[in-house]
Amino acid sequence: MNNNSKVLALKYRPQTFDDLIGQEVVSETIKNSIKANKVPNAYLFTGIRGIGKTTIARIVAKSLNCLNSYKNFCNKNFCENCEAIANSSHIDVLEMDAASKTGVDDVRDLIEFSRYGPTSSKYKIFIIDEVHMLSKQAFNALLKTLEEPPEYLKFIFATTEIKKIPITVVSRCQRFDLSRIKSNELFEFIKKIKEKENGKATDDALKLIVKISEGSVRDALSLLDRALISLENGKELDLNAAQKIFGYFDKSQLIELFDQIFQGNETKVIESYRKIYNQGVEPKIFINDFLEILYYFKNINSLTLESTNFSLNDIEFNRIKEISNKIDDEVLILFWQFTIRTLGELDIVSNQHLSIEMFLMRLIHLNGFVPTKDIKDDELKKNGIKSDKNFSPLNIQNKETVNQIKSVTQEKKIKPQSQIEPKITNEIIIESFNELLQICKIKKEIKLKYQLEKNVNLVKFENGRIEISFNDNLDKDFVKELSAKLLEWTNQRWIISFSKSEGNISIRDKEIVLQKRLIENAKKSDFYKSVLKYFSDAELIDVKSTKKDDE
Structure with a gap:
């Protein structure tokens, strides 16, 4: 295949330890163990998708079987063994996908094949990808060989689900946990790839790609490939174009949506959400981004612009800081709880779009019942309550809705305070x-x-x-x-x-006695007797008094 026709994730796949990004500690440890001739029986690489588990497995296989020895690993001009391993054609390096070969018979064939020594290299190496997919019986069949293999046999495992691998297997391997790639490193990496491909993209568009990829190099390259292909020749990929391609929207829209929620402007909130929805943003993506911005509102004073991992620009960062100073932390915590609950509700409703609109209206009404930082003590006095240091605003429901135009429905739902007022x-x-x-x-x-x-x-x-x-x-x-x-x-x-x-007697017992008395009196009434004439099997089980409690 022509190298130019390959997708970027394959075209720029690292071939040596020096090509890897974000895994320096792992690389140094493995290189040092090979140089010291302390090679473990089995390596186990674990981490999220697209951060280099299988890639590192192949690089380790090259390093172990390199004809130039450990003192001078192949870098650019590969030896015969390294070239064959890179092309997955080396006779002594067997790659197996555990997802398609899960049974004990497959492992037995592997063990049988391992009895024969390598033909053209120092080690016979088995690379098993997605090893957690092996069955329990397959793992058991592998245990003895894994613990005491022949000197020429090495295993390299890769998995995204480390918890699904039996501890007896994990304990026989040298385990390496690969970390997500840091945003700055990934940004610089894909920027270099863009330049090599003669692509045109703004830094803001690349930062959006980094954010969506969530630390996965493969995802970042796939997104960059998709973005560059979708543009006409000579056209630059800017942030707006990238948002349309990937189904993301400008965070400033979401920040203004928050501001309208805090102001209680129901009409503008719904209009803003529908504008976002019409851009092709799915409800679940909207909710996840909503949670992210909510997190920034809650913790903005303890964050720096750099720590937001390209999620915010300086204008958005300062806008969140400005709005958050007016909002009580307890309001934001309640918003978080409601948003998490709504995320679960989306799986059981047929029209997720309507569910999001109702969720936003609930937040407006919820905000109306919780005092914000601007509320003074005299405003609480209007409701018959004066707060003290122990009086949490979450425990008070105001008779008047704060900073919001109340609907007629809200007016009806708010009940007057009890006659007995502390x-x-x-x-x-x-x-x-x-x-x-x-x-x-x-x-x-x-x-x-x-x-x-x-x-x-x-x-x-x-x-x-x-x-x-x-x-x-x-x-x-x-x-x-x-x-x-x-x-x-x-x-x-x-x-x-x-x-x-x-x-x-206890208040509950008083209520029971009163209820019995009401039922007994009702049974003596002419109305009840007339009912029995027509419905002889009727039974009176409850009576609600229209009189006041103190009467």
Whole structure:
């Protein structure tokens, strides 16, 4: 095949240790072991796709069988052995794909073949790619030969799934974990390839290729090949063209989308998303990019422009920094949780596009219920709540939506606060048992509220002291948890004592008694009796009172 007709990933495949990028430590270790004549029975290379596992396996095979010996490995002018190994035609170097030869019979044939020494080189070498695909029986058949092979026999394994290989096999190999290629190294590499191919591409377009490839050299070269082929002769690949080719979009659009979400502008948010969607961006790609930008919003103050790995330019970096200073970290953490959940939902909905739109609207409404850094104490006072150092904004639902135009639906859904409202100053003041329950509700202490309602009978309540009786279902850590929370909320220690008096029945029991009474009274009504005339087997199971609770 003409070298010019090869795809770039094959055309520029490294042939020597010096050609490798990003794996300097691995290269030096292997070269030193060969020079010291301490060659292991088996090498095991593991890492993500496209970072050089099979390539290094072939280079190791060349180094072991090079006719120029270890002191002067072939570099440009290959010897007969190195040339044959590079062309996969050497009689003593057998490459096997474990994905297509997984059975124990294949391994037995391999072992049988290994009994014969090399014909024209120092070592007989078996390169097994995707070795994790071998069956359990095949691995077991290989164990003994792997542990004590003949001196002339060497194994080289490559895998992307190291956890699927039995530990008994891994322990018999010299393992090398290949790392992802750093963005700067990969960028410089594909820039050189572009120049060798006389291609025209801007640095921003190449940086996008680096980002999409996620540290894989093969992916980066394949993307570069695709981009250069898709352009007309003499035309330069710029960022906009690259985004269209690879289905990616300008990150500044996503940053402005975030800003509109924080402002609560529902119309502009949907318009911005549809504009992105019309560029051919798939919903899952959108969500993953959304998560990435969300990460930058949360951690922008601890990052530098260089550490974003070409994901952001200087304008985008500064814009995120500007917007993030107005947003509370807790809002961003909630956004992250909702986004992760939506990513899972995309697999079960038929129209992912509509699901994304609903997701964005949920974020707008969610943002409206969580105070941001701009909210002052007097704004919280309007809702009957004054915050203290322990009062988390995630535990408060405002009656008024902040920094957002509320829809009619939102107005209907927000319920007025309870008649029983705790007095909250710098320390929360709790003056009654009902106020204690209300604080538990505000603070999201659901378990504590449940224990107080169902398993506790109140005997006496006064400032700093609660006297109770309880049933057998009370949690053993109840007193310790309640004491800790009261100290946290009120900044004073409370005495919780047990009484021999039964005290008032629990709130839950009160509700049960009241419900029974309502049902009994309803059964005496003329309406219920008239119902039984027509439906003799009717049974009254629930009654809802229209009267207020205190009546």
